[in-house]
Amino acid sequence: MTKGFKAAYKTSIILLSALAAVLISCVILIVLSAPIGKTFYTIVIMPLTRSLHITELLIRAIPLCIIALGVSVAYRSGIINIGAEGQMAMGILAYTAVSLSLPDAPRFVTLPLAMLASIASGALWGFIPGFLKAKLKVSELLSTVMLNYIAAQFYSFCLRVVMMDPAEKISGGGTPQSARLAENAWLGRISGRLHYGIIIALVLAVLVYIYMWKTTYGYKMRASGAEARAARYGGINVNFYVILAMVISGAFAGFAGGVEIAGLHRRAIEGVTNNYGFSAVVVSLFGLLHPAGIVPASFFFGLLIYGSTLCPINVGVPANIIDVMQGIIILVIVTAQMVLSNNYLEEKVWRKYSNWRKKDA
Numbered sequence: 346m347t348k349g350f351k352a353a354y355k356t357s358i359i360l361l362s363a364l365a366a367v368l369i370s371c372v373i374l375i376v377l378s379a380p381i382g383k384t385f386y387t388i389v390i391m392p393l394t395r396s397l398h399i400t401e402l403l404i405r406a407i408p409l410c411i412i413a414l415g416v417s418v419a420y421r422s423g424i425i426n427i428g429a430e431g432q433m434a435m436g437i438l439a440y441t442a443v444s445l446s447l448p449d450a451p452r453f454v455t456l457p458l459a460m461l462a463s464i465a466s467g468a469l470w471g472f473i474p475g476f477l478k479a480k481l482k483v484s485e486l487l488s489t490v491m492l493n494y495i496a497a498q499f500y501s502f503c504l505r506v507v508m509m510d511p512a513e514k515i516s517g518g519g520t521p522q523s524a525r526l527a528e529n530a531w532l533g534r535i536s537g538r539l540h541y542g543i544i545i546a547l548v549l550a551v552l553v554y555i556y557m558w559k560t561t562y563g564y565k566m567r568a569s570g571a572e573a574r575a576a577r578y579g580g581i582n583v584n585f586y587v588i589l590a591m592v593i594s595g596a597f598a599g600f601a602g603g604v605e606i607a608g609l610h611r612r613a614i615e616g617v618t619n620n621y622g623f624s625a626v627v628v629s630l631f632g633l634l635h636p637a638g639i640v641p642a643s644f645f646f647g648l649l650i651y652g653s654t655l656c657p658i659n660v661g662v663p664a665n666i667i668d669v670m671q672g673i674i675i676l677v678i679v680t681a682q683m684v685l686s687n688n689y690l691e692e693k694v695w696r697k698y699s700n701w702r703k704k705d706a
Contacts, residue, residue, distance in 0.1 A: 362681040379662045387659045388652030400539045406647030408601040410546040412625035414553045415597025417634040422590030423570035428489025429598035430622025431496030432467040436599025439466035441523050441613040444530035452529040460603050467599015468592045475591025479584035523613040532607035540608030550636040630678045
């Protein structure tokens with residue numbers, strides 16, 4: 346089997362998968378009686394036509410990228426983190442609590458401390474399912490989902506009771522949000538609403554690559570995820586690296602929450618997580634669990650998410666059509682990965698291709 350055939354085989358599978366995703370999306374749009382061409386233009390092209398639109402999609406790509414990098418670390422280590430939504434919420438609460446408690450401290454004190462609090466809070470929330478998986482064999486799918494519910498309820502309680510903006514209590518409005526953070530807890534902005542979180546995301550992508558592919562710890566984590574039994578035989582403490590992976594993954598999600606509040610909203614509000622924790626799983630898979638793929642995948646999904654907000658006005662299609670498209674993309678990615686990992690199928694296609702070439706000759 347030649348290298349050229351392998352490359353062509355993988356490329357063909359990927360292109361066919363992308364075509365299948367587009368065709369299924371078209372069928373759904375036809376069912377909704379939506380104009381296909383205009384809908385795809387609104388979602389994929391229109392956000393790129395103005396600098397304001399590009400800024401907005403980049404804003405959405407920042408938390409996606411940071412969380413997806415953490416999800417990839419966990420996935421490479423043999424554990425699936427679908428609890429990033431809750432971890433992000435806990436990071437937001439920690440960042441807000443520290444910032445509100447230090448309103449008069451200088452920025453070089455408040456901002457790092459608040460960021461560290463968001464990282465530690467997310468890491469702790471990630472440690473719980475990691476420990477349960479490693480020590481008690483509890484499925485991380487179950488534990489992370491349940492922790493998401495707990496975090497969501499605790500987040501809502503804090504915004505409605507403990508951290509509610511005093512101005513809302515006085516006015517009687519009761520809007521579930523914290524007080525606006527002092528400027529010493531703000532992350533600087535590059536242009537308009539685009540903040541320095543985009544630089545942080547890119548730096549983290551480089552750091553994850555170095556850690557996972559250039560260090561002993563990263564090698565052991567990838568080995569644990571690739572084949573746990575062989576890793577144990579080789580003397581690797583698989584349970585330790587499973588826990589470490591979830592701690593790192595949770596830390597990234599919590600950090601994403603801190604960056605989102607510091608750079609964009611500057612106060613904790615309801616709905617700020619915006620399902621980034623779940624979308625980041627798709628981004629991570631779409632980026633092939635590698636930082637070099639996750640960065641452009643984050644941009645692409647930021648494009649889809651922002652493009653979906655333009656749909657109701659421009660084409661009359663509900664914005665949650667993007668959730669449906671994300672589900673389609675997940676199914677397509679999983680199917681493509683199953684096909685690409687099927688060595689028997691690849692060998693069978695190679696034999697047929699070789700026989701065809703012989704007959705043709």
